[in-house]
Amino acid sequence: MMVQAEPLGGADIERFAEVLKxxxxxxxxxxxxxxxxxxxxxxxxxxQSGLKQSLVSQQLKILRLNHxxxxxxxxxxxxxxxxxxxxxxxxxxxxxxxxxxxxxxxxNAKEA
Amino acid sequence: MMVQAEPLGGADIERFAEVLKxxxxxxxxxxxxxxxxxxxxxxxxxxQSGLKQSLVSQQLKILRLNHxxxxxxxxxxxxxxxxxxxxxxxxxxxxxxxxxxxxxxxxNAKEA
DNA sequence: ATTTATGTATTATTATATCATAATATCAGA
DNA sequence: TCTGATATTATGATATAATAATACATAAAT
Numbered sequence: 001m002m003v004q005a006e007p008l009g010g011a012d013i014e015r016f017a018e019v020l021k022x023x024x025x026x027x028x029x030x031x032x033x034x035x036x037x038x039x040x041x042x043x044x045x046x047x048q049s050g051l052k053q054s055l056v057s058q059q060l061k062i063l064r065l066n067h068x069x070x071x072x073x074x075x076x077x078x079x080x081x082x083x084x085x086x087x088x089x090x091x092x093x094x095x096x097x098x099x100x101x102x103x104x105x106x107x108n109a110k111e112a
Numbered sequence: 113m114m115v116q117a118e119p120l121g122g123a124d125i126e127r128f129a130e131v132l133k134x135x136x137x138x139x140x141x142x143x144x145x146x147x148x149x150x151x152x153x154x155x156x157x158x159x160q161s162g163l164k165q166s167l168v169s170q171q172l173k174i175l176r177l178n179h180x181x182x183x184x185x186x187x188x189x190x191x192x193x194x195x196x197x198x199x200x201x202x203x204x205x206x207x208x209x210x211x212x213x214x215x216x217x218x219x220n221a222k223e224a
Numbered sequence: 225a226t227t228t229a230t231g232t233a234t235t236a237t238t239a240t241a242t243c244a245t246a247a248t249a250t251c252a253g254a
Numbered sequence: 255t256c257t258g259a260t261a262t263t264a265t266g267a268t269a270t271a272a273t274a275a276t277a278c279a280t281a282a283a284t
Contacts, residue, residue, distance in 0.1 A: 007203045008145045017138045019206065024132035025243080026125050033120045042260055055244060057261050067209075075252060076259050086209040090202050091120060094131065097179075097198040137271080154232060167272060169233050187280060188231050 022066035023087070027051055028059045035069060036088050039081040134178035135199070139163055140171045147181060148200050151193040 008016060023029060030049045034040060042060070046053050060080055063069040070083040082088065120128060135141060142161045146152060154172070158165050172192055175181040182195040194200065 007148055007200050007207060008141060013138050013141050013145070016203070016206070017136050017141050019209070020132055020136035020141075021242095024129050024136045026129045027243085029120060029125050029129050029132075033125070043258090052245070053260075054246075054262085058244090061261080073260095078260065084209045086205055090205040090209075091128070093198055093202040093205050094128070095120065097131070097196045097202075133270095139271080155230095164273070165232075166234085166274075170272090173233080185232095190232065 019066050019068070022062050022068060023091075025059070027055060028063060029091075031056065031059055031063065032068065032082065032087065032091075035080060035082045039072075039079045041077040041079055043077070045080065131178050131180070134174055134180060135203075137171070139167060140175060141203075143168065143171055143175065144180065144194065144199065144203075147192060147194045151184075151191045153189040153191055155189070157192065 023032065027049070030051070031045055034045060034048050040048070042053065042056055045051075045056050045060075049056065051059075060069060060071070064071060067083055068087055069080050072079045072081070135144065139161070142163070143157055146157060146160050152160070154165065154168055157163075157168050157172075161168065163171075172181060172183070176183060179195055180199055181192050184191045184193070
């Protein structure tokens with residue numbers, strides 16, 4: 001894959017930051033990770049993530065507003081699924097980065 | 113590229129979220145975007161980004177702690193550069209996603 | 225040798241946003 | 255009406271963002 005000079009050159013950086021922010025939470029990443037395995041109901045997401053129902057719904061809303069997931073209502077359930085496979089690819093890409101292993105030390109600014 | 117089922121299956125989700133969060137800010141994205149064009153001094157980053165020096169330094173620290181950029185001191189400047197090209201690839205990947213165009217409407221939860 | 229200027233980093237501060245929990249609302253079906 | 259599934263709202267604790275002010279280090283000028 002070609003690495004561009006300024007990947008966000010013309011893009012709307014604010015929008016970009018919003019999408020990244022929508023993914024940048026352990027709770028939402030957990031949900032996305034589960035949804036990568038296929039469609040799930042809210043209840044299933046709660047069970048498999050260990051997160052509370054209320055929190056899951058809130059996070060799903062954020063993911064929905066950012067077009068990361070889509071929902072389909074089939075009473076009595078709402079099924080959620082990933083809307084954008086590129087998100088998965090992006091996460092795969094990031095997971096291949098170095099430095100993904102060590103946690104930043106908030107008290108040590110000296111490292112390169 | 114193969115799309116995995118659970119891309120973050122074994123990964124440290126907390127760490128993942130931290131890296132994403134480190135990127136998920138307009139200021140830091142701007143900086144990363146400029147650095148994608150090559151090494152820059154703090155002053156250059158200030159000029160090219162339009163951000164204040166103090167803010168740039170703060171954001172660079174965050175990027176540094178998350179191993180996204182590295183620095184090299186050559187008096188009287190500190191040169192910063194991207195440490196991890198995969199980050200660029202990741203952003204390219206995300207930029208190809210649909211839904212990157214429309215801004216989420218915080219008052220409308222109804223959309224799919 | 226002291227001062228001055230330059231480049232960068234740090235700290236303090238305030239406004240705003242986010243996180244997680246709890247409580248409550250909605251809504252369709254039994 | 256009662257229940258199950260999901261969504262919304264309220265709330266308090268914590269985190270983040272941006273600005274301003276200041277500190278620090280080195281080099282040049284005096």
